Amino acid sequence: MRKFLTAVSILIFQMPVLLHAQSSELGLLLGVASYKGEINTHLFNPDAFNPAAGLYYKRCLNSFWSFRLGVTYGRISGSDARQDEGFNQYRNLSFRSDVWDASALFEFNFFPFQTAAEHSSKVAPYLVAGITFFHHNPQGFINGSWYDLQPLGTEGQGSGLPNTGSRYKRVQFAFPMGGGIKFKLSNRFSLSVEAVARKTFTDYLDDVSTVYPDNTSLAASNGPLAAALSDRTIFAGTGINTNHQRGNASDKDWYMMGGITINWTISKKYTDKCKPFRTKLR
Structure with missing residues (x-):
């Protein structure tokens, strides 16, 4: 979490520099979050949608390009009980995780668009891409309570058992x-509908990646709670699942946040380089 807060602080300290831009916007996102991984195999599965919200600052580079900094929050979750595959039904795992991210994104409009410009397009589809730093914290539910899974090492992380490594990073x-697509409402306000997927380099958004450790040894090294949340099958504690597939480490996880954004222009002035392209009448 400390690394994530450091990244957010850097973005905040950059705000005064960016606010010198002639055309600037603030945006509020309200929408949904979801994830794709072992417990939910479709990124846009409505059954896996949870609330999401975000704030961003955007500056104009020209009528086609913008740069924006943002902080977003969303909850992701998944349950094997909601999946149709027999493997998922047998595994019987579930989780939830609150994801906070800080992003730096470039935005490209297919048509010249600026909320502050008089002659801007009224509607413009656009693409975004960039880099994100995020903090996630998967939790499992048992006996009426939610527990943080990363410290437990449910796949034997930190236990010293054979073929297990250290605990994964939460940042x-x-x-x-x-x-998405954006709509100009006035010279002060515009509305955007967008979805942004994040390609991660971890397979532990859901705390599921490799194989089952020996359940008895895991209970002895990491505690009975780790063992109970590691194996939720009907054969838990028998050792029958030891070293059998629990997840797929070769397929890294994704998460998505999207929805409707209200954009407010905080400066109506813009320089020539930010004006939309047009031909002057003589």
């Missing part, structure tokens, strides 16, 4: 990519 980076 990671990702490559965001997505797009």
Whole structure:
């Protein structure tokens, strides 16, 4: 979490520099978050949608390009009980995780668009891409309570058992990519509908990646709670699942945040380089 807060602080300290731009916007995102991984295999599965919200600052580079900094929050979750595959039903795992991210994104409009400009297009589809730093904290539910899974080492992390490593990092980076469509409402306000997926480099958004450790040994090294949340099958504690597939480490996880954004222009002035392209009448 400390690394994530450092990244956010850097973005905040850059604000005074960016605010010298002639055309600037603030945006509020309200929407949904979801994820793709072992417990939910479709990124845009409505059954896996949870609330998301975000704030961003955007500056104009020209009528086609913008640069924006943002902070977003979303909850992701998944449950094997909601999946149709027999493997998922047998595994019987579930999780939730609150994801906070700080992003730096470039935005490209297919048509010249600026909220502050008089002659801007009224509607413009756009693409976004950049880099994200995020903090995630998967939790599992048992006996009426939610527990943080990373400290437990449910796949034997930190236990010293054979073929297990150290605990995964909860602060990671990702490559965001997505797009949407924006609508000019006035010279002060515009509305955007977008979805931005984040390609991560971790397979532990859901705390599921490799194989089952020996359950008895895991209970002895990491505690009975780790063992109970590691194996939720009907054969838990028997050892029958030891070293059998629990996840797929070769397929890294994704998460998505999207929805409706209200954009407010905080400066109506803009320089010539930010004006839309047009031909002067003589």
